[in-house]
Amino acid sequence: MDETPRSDQTTLIEQLKAERDQLLGLLRALPDISFVIDEDGLYVRVIGGTNEAMYVSGKPLEGSTLQDALPESIANHFLGVVREALRTGEMQFLEYELGVEDVTALPPEIREKAADPSKQYFEGRILPLPSYDHPKPVVLWVAVNITPRKQLEQYWRQAAETDPLTGIANRRALFQKAHEEVERARRYGHPLSLLILDIDHFKSINSRFGHARGDEALRRFTRTCAELLRTNDRLGRIGGEEFVILLPETDLVGATRLGHRIVEAIASVEIDETSPVFTTTVSVGAATLEHGEGFEATLHRADQALSRAKANGRNRLETDGPHPTE
CATH class of the missing domain: 3.30.450.20 (PAS domain)
Known part of the structure; x- marks a missing residue:
């Protein structure tokens, strides 16, 4: 062998x-x-x-x-x-x-x-x-x-989705979350509302008190809003002094109730790191997702309500359509 x-x-x-x-x-x-x-x-x-x-x-x-x-x-x-x-x-x-x-x-x-x-x-x-x-x-x-x-x-992913000044979601992350919530609301037939918020006369705050105190005003604003939100709500900054809050499982009555609480809370927040102490106010527009529409359409209606809030004297909330019973 x-x-x-x-x-x-x-x-x-x-x-x-x-x-x-x-x-x-x-x-x-x-x-x-x-x-x-x-x-x-x-x-x-x-x-x-x-x-x-x-x-x-x-x-x-x-x-x-x-x-x-x-x-x-x-x-x-x-x-x-x-x-x-x-x-x-x-x-x-x-x-x-x-x-x-x-x-x-x-x-x-x-x-x-x-x-x-x-x-x-x-x-x-x-x-x-x-x-x-x-x-x-x-x-x-x-x-x-x-x-x-x-x-x-994880750091770079978070950086890409976070507003560096306030630490909340930036425009990109907020819009992505909004589209996900719209799909979920459609799938299960649940309500979805949003608030769009604009700090009143913010440019004059920067020019009068300086950008450092303007930045602090933005941080105080976001912290105050965040304290009023539920775990599933999402707050995002979509512009210089403009913010959006997504409210899953919330109809227009609930969104309006929250919007009024935010208007009242923001008006009582003092920015007092340096003299003089000052406060800010906010204008808010509210809208609820309607059958067959997308996020952008709902946001547009909320923005129109925001414009009415500004036109009617600011420091207030307006809704898209008739004001719901609270």
Whole structure:
């Protein structure tokens, strides 16, 4: 019998073992943590994780399973990824969020040592690990910590959607939310109203008291409005001194009631960081989404009501159409 094929096979296995040992040796020195996990979800080995600012010791996980260590839904999902890597023989990629408190198989004294107990973001790279000394097929799960990248993405996303002066939604974010709420109102047949607000004579505030105090007036205005809103309401700045409030699940009566409260509240807010103390007032227009129309049409009707509020003396609310009974 020709022994060459068997010899070649032995050589290949030895090469694979050598490559495996080199890989595992390298992983031990890396800041990110890696796991050898078998097809049943058993943690066969925990490697690396030398960055103590990101990780606690994962060694106690060895001998436990994904089901032992993690919430059921997460464990089942991870096990599915492990088995898919073994089935296809190809590397799998998975982004996920996980915190030390989620890993219940870790002893309490180890979880308490976590430098950062909050959830962190990882990119899992899961690949079959052939010729590993274990009775069942295993994968190598490299958990690359991508929390800084995710935090940066979140920062820029928030910056793109937030008015930098007041911290509320900017025009772009407000309009996007408005279109979502219009679709939801149509789908479920629920009311949707909005208020458009304009701080009275704001340009004269800037010219008389300076832009710094004008900025403070804008911040005080938004804080006062926000204190009167429900969790699902959305306040956004759409212009220099112009704002919109989206009011889901609210008819014109409810919108009018809130608008009057805002008019009264704003008139009592004093801007008193420097002398002299001054107050501002606001004009408000209210409208409710009508059947078949879009957000822009409702906003236009509210803007017309706002124009009437200004024409009728400011520091007041007007509605689109007959004034509803409060």
